[in-house]
Amino acid sequence: MDDDSVSGRLLDSAVRRRTLIAALGVGVGAGVLGNASPALAAVAGWSNPTLGxxxxxxxxxxxxxxxxxxxxxxxxxxxxxxxxxxxxxxxxxxxxxxxxxxxxxxxxxxxxxxxxxxxxxxxxxxxxxxxxxxxxxxxxxxxxxxxxxxxxxxxxxxxxxxxxxxxxxxxxxxxxxNRGITLGATAPVGSTGYPSVSQGASGWVPRVVQYLVRARGISVVVDGVFGPGCASAVRSFQSSRGLYADGVVGPITWTALVLPLREGNSGDLVRGLQTALNARGASLIVDGGFGSVTATAVRSFQSRNGLVADGLVGPVTWSVLV
Ligand SMILES: [Zn+2]
Missing domain, CATH: 2.70.70.10 (Glucose Permease (Domain IIA))
Structure with missing residues (x-):
């Protein structure tokens, strides 16, 4: 197995959703799923650190x-x-x-x-x-x-x-x-649920990718079109983080691209967040400022998706958003 076999995996949304829920059910439990069944003995806030x-x-x-x-x-x-x-x-x-x-x-x-x-x-x-x-x-x-x-x-x-x-x-x-997690085997929190995005794609997901890449200081046009220039920028980002530089934004690259966000943050990461929230039903101005309006949109999204509505955008919220 290599990075490529994981990052290149294309998961349809139904599979992604099932995988995500399975991962959350085993690895996180009541803290993330608002009404977790008592059968889920997992304790919130812990993750398997790696697979192997x-x-x-x-x-x-x-x-x-x-x-x-x-x-x-x-x-x-x-x-x-x-x-x-x-x-x-x-x-x-x-x-x-x-x-x-x-x-x-x-x-x-x-x-x-x-x-x-x-x-x-x-x-x-x-x-x-x-x-x-x-x-x-x-x-x-x-x-x-x-x-x-x-x-x-x-x-x-x-x-x-x-x-x-x-x-x-x-x-x-x-x-x-004791927290419902099997070391080495349970899907790490936040590592599942991401789409695989590559050259030829267009729309809001590539636009989010472009904002997140640009947030790392890599020059890329934010136009929602995953063309050769975007692929090149993604490869630059992957190389900079020691990842397999295939230009495909799969689960591993997503986990490297997203960073936790909260009210008070600003910049292109927040623009990426606002773009994703708008695609999920919000009506935010994409201004890169994480103020109270964006925080309200985050909490609303979290509530609708069974997440803890704390307004903090961590790996789990990111993975459900995109
Ligand atoms: Zn050792």
Missing amino acids: TLTSGYKTPSRPTHTGWDVANNQGTPVYATADGTVRDVKTNSYPGDTTSGPLAGRTGNSVHLNHADSYFSYYGHLHRVLVSVGQQVSCGQLIGLMGNTGNSSGPHLHFEIHRPRLTSTDPRVLLA
């Missing part, structure tokens, strides 16, 4: 100091925040003996450390690329990096730890299982 095969466990007899789980997949597989939080630390070329983030921190190459509410802490090691920076706020299910083979590693995998409090590790597979 479990290759090494938490504090096994042969590796008693291994304080996380290893999930293996191809280099470049997306890695997502397991919960809302703040980027506490990003390490590149971390060094042997560095234990500031846990006993394995100095051996796990490029890594991301997130602080979460309630003294939770999560840690993602061996990354190929880190896609967040220190101090950045991240949403549950937000793309934070790409799986890799950096540090003391013999093949691409994610080394994943959860601590509570920090430096007191807990078995992340058990923690997620």
